Amino acid sequence: MNQMTKPEKVAAMNEAKISAEKVQVFYGDTHAIKDVSIRIEEKTVTAFIGPSGCGKSTFLRCINRMNDTIDVCRVEGNILIDGEDIYDPKVDPVQLRAKVGMVFQKPNPFPKSIFDNIAYGPRIHGLARNKAALEEIVASSLQKAGLWNEVKDRLDEPGTGLSGGQQQRLCIARAIAVSPEVILMDEPCSALDPIATAKVEELIDELRENYTIVIVTHSMQQAARVSQRTAFFHLGNLVEEGATNDIFTNPRDKRTQDYITGRFG
Amino acid sequence: MSLPLIVLVILALAAAGFVLGRGRAMASAGGDIRLLHSLPGYYGWNVALAAMIPAFLALVLWLAIQPVVINGQVSSMISQASIDQSSLDLVMSDVRRVAEGLDTAVAAGALTSEQAGSIRTEFTDVRDRLGQVGVALGSDVTSETLHAAQRYRELSGLGDLGRAIVVLGLAVLGAAWAWQRSNKDFRARNSVERVVRWILIAAASIAVLTTVGIALSLIFNTVEFFRLYPAADFFFGLTWSPSFGGGSELGIVPLIWATLYISLIALAVSVPVGLFAAIYLSEYATPAVRAVAKPLLEVLAGIPTIVYGLFALLTVGPLLVDVFGNGGLLGVNWMAGGTAVMTAGLVMGIMLIPFVSSLSDDIINAVPQAMRDGSLGLGATHSETVKQVILPAALPGIVGAILLAASRAIGETMIVVLGAGAAAKLSLNPFEAMTTVTAKIVSQLTGDADFASPEALVAFSLGMTLFVVTLGLNIFALYIVRKYREQYE
Numbered sequence: 176m177n178q179m180t181k182p183e184k185v186a187a188m189n190e191a192k193i194s195a196e197k198v199q200v201f202y203g204d205t206h207a208i209k210d211v212s213i214r215i216e217e218k219t220v221t222a223f224i225g226p227s228g229c230g231k232s233t234f235l236r237c238i239n240r241m242n243d244t245i246d247v248c249r250v251e252g253n254i255l256i257d258g259e260d261i262y263d264p265k266v267d268p269v270q271l272r273a274k275v276g277m278v279f280q281k282p283n284p285f286p287k288s289i290f291d292n293i294a295y296g297p298r299i300h301g302l303a304r305n306k307a308a309l310e311e312i313v314a315s316s317l318q319k320a321g322l323w324n325e326v327k328d329r330l331d332e333p334g335t336g337l338s339g340g341q342q343q344r345l346c347i348a349r350a351i352a353v354s355p356e357v358i359l360m361d362e363p364c365s366a367l368d369p370i371a372t373a374k375v376e377e378l379i380d381e382l383r384e385n386y387t388i389v390i391v392t393h394s395m396q397q398a399a400r401v402s403q404r405t406a407f408f409h410l411g412n413l414v415e416e417g418a419t420n421d422i423f424t425n426p427r428d429k430r431t432q433d434y435i436t437g438r439f440g
Numbered sequence: 441m442s443l444p445l446i447v448l449v450i451l452a453l454a455a456a457g458f459v460l461g462r463g464r465a466m467a468s469a470g471g472d473i474r475l476l477h478s479l480p481g482y483y484g485w486n487v488a489l490a491a492m493i494p495a496f497l498a499l500v501l502w503l504a505i506q507p508v509v510i511n512g513q514v515s516s517m518i519s520q521a522s523i524d525q526s527s528l529d530l531v532m533s534d535v536r537r538v539a540e541g542l543d544t545a546v547a548a549g550a551l552t553s554e555q556a557g558s559i560r561t562e563f564t565d566v567r568d569r570l571g572q573v574g575v576a577l578g579s580d581v582t583s584e585t586l587h588a589a590q591r592y593r594e595l596s597g598l599g600d601l602g603r604a605i606v607v608l609g610l611a612v613l614g615a616a617w618a619w620q621r622s623n624k625d626f627r628a629r630n631s632v633e634r635v636v637r638w639i640l641i642a643a644a645s646i647a648v649l650t651t652v653g654i655a656l657s658l659i660f661n662t663v664e665f666f667r668l669y670p671a672a673d674f675f676f677g678l679t680w681s682p683s684f685g686g687g688s689e690l691g692i693v694p695l696i697w698a699t700l701y702i703s704l705i706a707l708a709v710s711v712p713v714g715l716f717a718a719i720y721l722s723e724y725a726t727p728a729v730r731a732v733a734k735p736l737l738e739v740l741a742g743i744p745t746i747v748y749g750l751f752a753l754l755t756v757g758p759l760l761v762d763v764f765g766n767g768g769l770l771g772v773n774w775m776a777g778g779t780a781v782m783t784a785g786l787v788m789g790i791m792l793i794p795f796v797s798s799l800s801d802d803i804i805n806a807v808p809q810a811m812r813d814g815s816l817g818l819g820a821t822h823s824e825t826v827k828q829v830i831l832p833a834a835l836p837g838i839v840g841a842i843l844l845a846a847s848r849a850i851g852e853t854m855i856v857v858l859g860a861g862a863a864a865k866l867s868l869n870p871f872e873a874m875t876t877v878t879a880k881i882v883s884q885l886t887g888d889a890d891f892a893s894p895e896a897l898v899a900f901s902l903g904m905t906l907f908v909v910t911l912g913l914n915i916f917a918l919y920i921v922r923k924y925r926e927q928y929e
Contacts, residue, residue: 244816246726273819283810286833295828296818346814353818 192217192357192387193238198252200233200242207233209411211252215404220379220388222402222419224395226439229408231391235359238389239275240268256357273300275357276350281366282342284334284349289326292334292345293317296353312352320348321378340371344378351382358382360390364397376401395435399423407431441604443503450495450611454488457615461487461622468623478629486628489635490618495611502607506599513595517588531585534577538566538589539596541575548573557590658907661900668894674901680864682884682895690898692905694864698874699906702785702860703849705870709789711842714796721797722804723826734801741794745854752787752859753778760786764871775871777861782870784859788852792845799844803837804830836921843917847910853878877902 191214200208223231242248293313303309317323364372406416426432462484469475545551566581677691757778764775815825861873884899
């Protein structure tokens with residue numbers, strides 16, 4: 176980190192949990208993300224919207240360096256979390272991902288029991304001192320994810336036996352269990368029916384109290400319902416970012432307006 | 441009519457039926473394909489199949505039954521005296537030889553067919569006559585044998601004629617029946633597809649029936665063996681020393697012990713190496729490395745086992761003696777000769793590596809990417825992901841691969857024959873020569889053994905034991921796989 180600029184940045188980022196500057200992403204020769212700079216506030220829900228292939232998921236995966244697992248992917252620019260550059264060589268991407276959890280498009284519980292699914296992260300990171308502490312983490316994670324009452328009597332049954340919506344909340348609980356500060360959600364409701372979607376959205380709203388949440392969504396209604404801030408991506412560019420109400424009622428850019436009024440996308 | 445000719449005629453009838461059926465269906469639709477229920481080719485195939493299938497079925501049945509019937513007819517002509525002299529089987533094979541000889545003679549023009557039916561041993565030296573056209577007979581032909589042979593020829597000729605008439609008649613009838621049904625409303629496509637389904641079922645049943653046949657042939661001979669040799673001595677006897685003069689001790693325990701011992705060593709080599717290779721190839725190797733390494737590894741699977749046997753005999757055995765033998769590197773004297781349990785086990789392990797690795801690799805690749813993402817997204821490292829998510833998800837398949845390898849190891853023969861030695865022994869020392877069930881099956885059935893003696897029949901009970909052991913292993917594998925399955929979809 177540059178010693179000279181650090182105090183300034185910390186001062187400027189009182190509210191910004193994540194701040195990205197001039198981020199470029201390349202997949203081989205494809206320039207997928209172009210010059211994106213954005214600040215994401217702490218303990219708010221930020222929605223990334225935009226048409227398919229606009230780069231919103233790619234950018235999301237930069238925030239916990241999941242793109243590192245793809246060989247041909249290259250990231251340039253700075254992404255700071257709490258003022259610390261996550262692409263600094265000193266940063267261990269594995270540790271970073273414990274701090275920045277992720278929930279995927281399709282529910283992907285491990286083929287293990289419900290208990291083991293939640294306990295997976297805490298066990299890897301050594302978060303529990305003993306068995307009782309582990310049980311405590313599992314119970315509180317499930318409670319926070321609003322799943323406790325539904326599964327408390329069958330913790331040893333396979334997680335894959337739950338319904339789609341329950342599986343997705345299980346995945347959220349699994350992410351919460353490692354006490355992250357940021358939770359990234361990549362279209363978490365796209366494989367769910369409307370009732371399960373409503374439950375997950377309600378959960379997202381509750382989680383905002385303790386976590387910084389970034390959610391990629393195809394549904395503009397969902398963005399309007401769950402988020403406080405919205406960013407609109409188009410063709411790899413960040414077109415516009417602002418309070419959700421402003422974006423939806425009073426977009427500054429014509430492309431944003433066209434997209435939210437359904438003229439393309 | 442000869443057999444190939446009949447087959448050709450049936451095929452020709454079917455081809456003609458194809459054209460005619462297709463033509464009739466087209467004609468019924470006035471040449472407009474759109475009015476037909478099915479595409480024209482289906483009408484053609486429908487007629488062709490109706491011509492071929494009953495005819496070929498009848499042909500196969502006829503071929504199976506005719507010899508039995510003729511044998512029964514002719515053998516009643518053989519007198520009890522000549523049966524007592526040798527045996528019915530031997531006399532009958534003489535009869536068939538003479539009958540074939542007469543056929544050859546007629547075909548060569550040395551006899552007319554009337555002469556072949558009427559010559560008598562009293563007037564002609566049949567052995568000499570047949571010798572002139574190149575049919576050598578072991579002994580002089582008795583009048584009785586010649587009569588029987590002539591009767592045999594007569595019946596065969598009759599049977600062949602009947603065969604041609606029945607089979608070709610069926611072909612024509614079938615074709616005609618299907619042909620007259622060919623009109624534009626007939627559902628030829630459905631009919632053809634139904635027949636195709638039955639053909640597929642028949643193919644599947646052949647595999648199943650063969651298994652049953654193998655099991656039955658083993659069972660009959662095993663039962664026969666146990667009538668001659670007490671089962672308790674066989675299963676619990678600690679000594680294996682067959683002697684064809686009688687008084688053999690045929691205890692299976694040393695053989696089973698060596699089989700399991702060698703298989704265990706083979707698995708101890710192949711499972712870790714194969715599994716680690718699979719994990720590297722599917723999880724860590726770049727596509728370029730994988731594209732080269734995987735086929736190279738699979739080349740190992742294509743090497744004939746006899747070559748592995750030579751490798752064991754010429755390379756691995758002497759190498760082990762240099763290390764563990766008298767005056768070897770370790771200064772111990774555990775190993776007397778190159779052939780040993782360890783030699784065979786190591787080489788067999790190398791042979792099994794591609795089985796384990798190739799199957800495991802496919803199974804690990806089949807674990808969805810979402811599992812990896814989920815684990816990595818929680819801050820797990822690549823190796824934690826492999827250990828705790830991917831391997832458990834792939835476990836049932838991996839267990840299957842290992843048990844398949846175990847079955848191969850237990851049934852392997854050539855490597856053992858060349859690498860493990862020939863003496864049946866009950867010992868814990870892996871550097872001693874022992875011999876396995878499979879190797880003993882080979883040695884009991886090759887050579888001049890009398891097939892009715894317990895020393896030869898024991899091979900079948902050994903085979904049966906192997907069959908039961910591998911079957912039990914497979915059932916156990918299924919049980920394990922069901923019990924510990926971690927289903928990801």
